[in-house]
Amino acid sequence: MPYFQTWEEFARAAEKLYLTDPMKVRVVLKYRHCDGNLCVKVTDDAVCLQYKTDQAQDVKKIEKLHGKLMRLMVSKESGAMETD
Amino acid sequence: MVLLENDSFLTELTRLFQKCRTSGSVAITLKKYDGRTKPVPRKGHPENYEPADNKCLLRASDGKKKISTVISTKEVIKFQMAYSNLLRAHMDGLKKKDKKSKGKKTKATQ
Numbered sequence: 001m002p003y004f005q006t007w008e009e010f011a012r013a014a015e016k017l018y019l020t021d022p023m024k025v026r027v028v029l030k031y032r033h034c035d036g037n038l039c040v041k042v043t044d045d046a047v048c049l050q051y052k053t054d055q056a057q058d059v060k061k062i063e064k065l066h067g068k069l070m071r072l073m074v075s076k077e078s079g080a081m082e083t084d
Numbered sequence: 085m086v087l088l089e090n091d092s093f094l095t096e097l098t099r100l101f102q103k104c105r106t107s108g109s110v111a112i113t114l115k116k117y118d119g120r121t122k123p124v125p126r127k128g129h130p131e132n133y134e135p136a137d138n139k140c141l142l143r144a145s146d147g148k149k150k151i152s153t154v155i156s157t158k159e160v161i162k163f164q165m166a167y168s169n170l171l172r173a174h175m176d177g178l179k180k181k182d183k184k185s186k187g188k189k190t191k192a193t194q
Contacts, residue, residue: 023116023118025115026113026114027114027115028112029113030110031110032108033104034105036178036179037178055178056178056179056180056181057181058178059171059175059178060172066171067167067168069114070140070142070160070164071164073116073117073139074139074157075157
């Protein structure tokens, strides 16, 4: 399963995948403090997008994407992109 | 799988992160939830359930202990703030990026 090389590509693909079928897509976050890395996976059980990092600067980006998807999930249809 | 209130979930999630600092991983899963509490009925059976559109399910586990919570539109703002702070506070074991700084010696990792 391919790991994306850049955060931007991953974030765009993840949001696009979510918008194709919100009910099917899930986001998985796996953090290992002992190894010092963080993996994110977004999948609809057919397509799988992954991103892995050991950089502290990516934590904020990942946490923001997580929050964004969370807000998309709880908003009713016509969930356009909210500005932070 | 323990279903908790939003606040209890955050407390337990903090505990999971603290427990896993020396070994193990914390896995967090986020998914849109339509509020079903009964399984999907078989073909031919009437689906009596009206799916709700404004909830999501958040699960966390350290491999042994599992916790979960449901978040709806009313709670999301407050929850998301607390949740973001929690993530940022605990996911601090990652490498800080060393940009080329003026004359500061940085340790080269081999």
